[in-house]
Amino acid sequence: xxxxxxxxxxxxxxxxxxxxxxxxxxxxxxxxxxxxxxxxxxxxxxxxxxxxxxxxxxxxxxxxxxxxxxxxxxxxxxxxxxxxxxxxxxxxxxxxxxxxxxxxxxxxxxxxxxxxxxxxxxxxxxxxxxxxxxxxxxxxxxxxxxxxxxxxxxxxxxxxxxxxxxxxxxxxxxxxxxxxxxxxxxxxxxxxxxxxxxxxxx
Ligand SMILES: [Fe+2]
Numbered sequence: 001x002x003x004x005x006x007x008x009x010x011x012x013x014x015x016x017x018x019x020x021x022x023x024x025x026x027x028x029x030x031x032x033x034x035x036x037x038x039x040x041x042x043x044x045x046x047x048x049x050x051x052x053x054x055x056x057x058x059x060x061x062x063x064x065x066x067x068x069x070x071x072x073x074x075x076x077x078x079x080x081x082x083x084x085x086x087x088x089x090x091x092x093x094x095x096x097x098x099x100x101x102x103x104x105x106x107x108x109x110x111x112x113x114x115x116x117x118x119x120x121x122x123x124x125x126x127x128x129x130x131x132x133x134x135x136x137x138x139x140x141x142x143x144x145x146x147x148x149x150x151x152x153x154x155x156x157x158x159x160x161x162x163x164x165x166x167x168x169x170x171x172x173x174x175x176x177x178x179x180x181x182x183x184x185x186x187x188x189x190x191x192x193x194x195x196x197x198x199x200x201x202x
Contacts, residue, residue, distance in 0.1 A: 002068070002072035002075050004100075005033045007065070007069070007072065007100065008031065008100070008107065010064060010065040011181055013061055014061060014158070015027060015135065015160070015181075018135075018137055018160025019160065020135070022133075022135060022160075025185065026112060026183050029109075030112070031107050031108070031109035036107065037106050037107070039077050039105065039106050040077060041075055042076075042077045042078050043074075043078055044078040044080065045092075045093045045094075045096075046094050046095055046118050046119070047073060047078060048120075049177040050069075050070050050073055051070050053118065053140045053141060053176070053178070054066035054067045054179060055067070057139050057140035057157055057179065058140075062158050066140055066179055075106070076100075077099070078098045080092060080096055080097075081192040082195065087195070091124075091125075093120070094121070095119055095120070095123065097116065097117045098115050098116060099114070099115040100115045101113065102184070104190075112184065113185075114181070114184070115181075116180065116181055116182065117136075117178070117180045117182055118177065118179050119141075119171060119177060121175050121176060122173060123173045123177075124170070124173075125170055125172065126170055127146070127168045127170040127195070128168065128169065128194060128195050128196055129166055129193065129194060129196055130166070130188055130191060130192070130194070131165060131166060131186070131187040131191060132184035132189055133162070133164055133165045133186050134162070134183065134185075135160060135163075135182070136160070136161040136162075136180050136181065136182050137157075137159065137160055137161070137180060138156065138158070138161070138178060138179075139157055140176070141157075141173060141178035141179060142154055142174070143155065143173045143174075143176075143180075144171065144172050144173075145169065145171050146170040147163065147167060148167060148168055165187070
């Protein structure tokens with residue numbers, strides 16, 4: 001079984017290291033892996049890029065965390081928030097996330113939810129939103145990130161990216177996949193993100 005305590009501890013260290021001011025209120029409610037919930041594993045097509053993505057993460061704490069996720073991937077339930085008709089099939093082949101702690105992940109937690117997002121190469125995750133406020137830490141890849149209607153900006157592994165409650169945001173990758181740690185806090189922890197527009201035809 002995966003070393004959930006080690007993974008959680010490493011994730012906490014990555015959040016602290018971002019230095020973003022909002023990180024403190026996420027860390028207050030950081031879970032203790034006292035109990036492990038049984039999770040039925042589920043795989044997705046996007047996982048074909050997980051090991052390569054973890055391997056190209058920078059050496060040190062970020063790379064170790066990414067490789068620990070790749071090692072534990074077979075024990076996790078990988079999910080998608082959208083279905084065919086909402087987004088192009090090509091997007092669903094290159095997108096997925098799994099919860100590490102929260103309402104359904106292996107570590108029970110009610111105050112926070114956290115996990116990882118994986119996007120394949122040459123993928124545009126269209127603008128979307130959710131009730132929970134969010135903190136992202138890219139682990140691998142050099143994806144561009146957009147907040148609201150602002151310009152896309154390149155963010156590096158180890159950066160902290162905060163999205164306020166209900167704030168639309170988008171990401172796009174080039175040749176490298178994106179692996180990123182996410183945290184949700186506040187309302188709507190058991191809800192899924194919704195697209196900022198009804199249907200994406202790109
Ligand atoms: Fe988000």
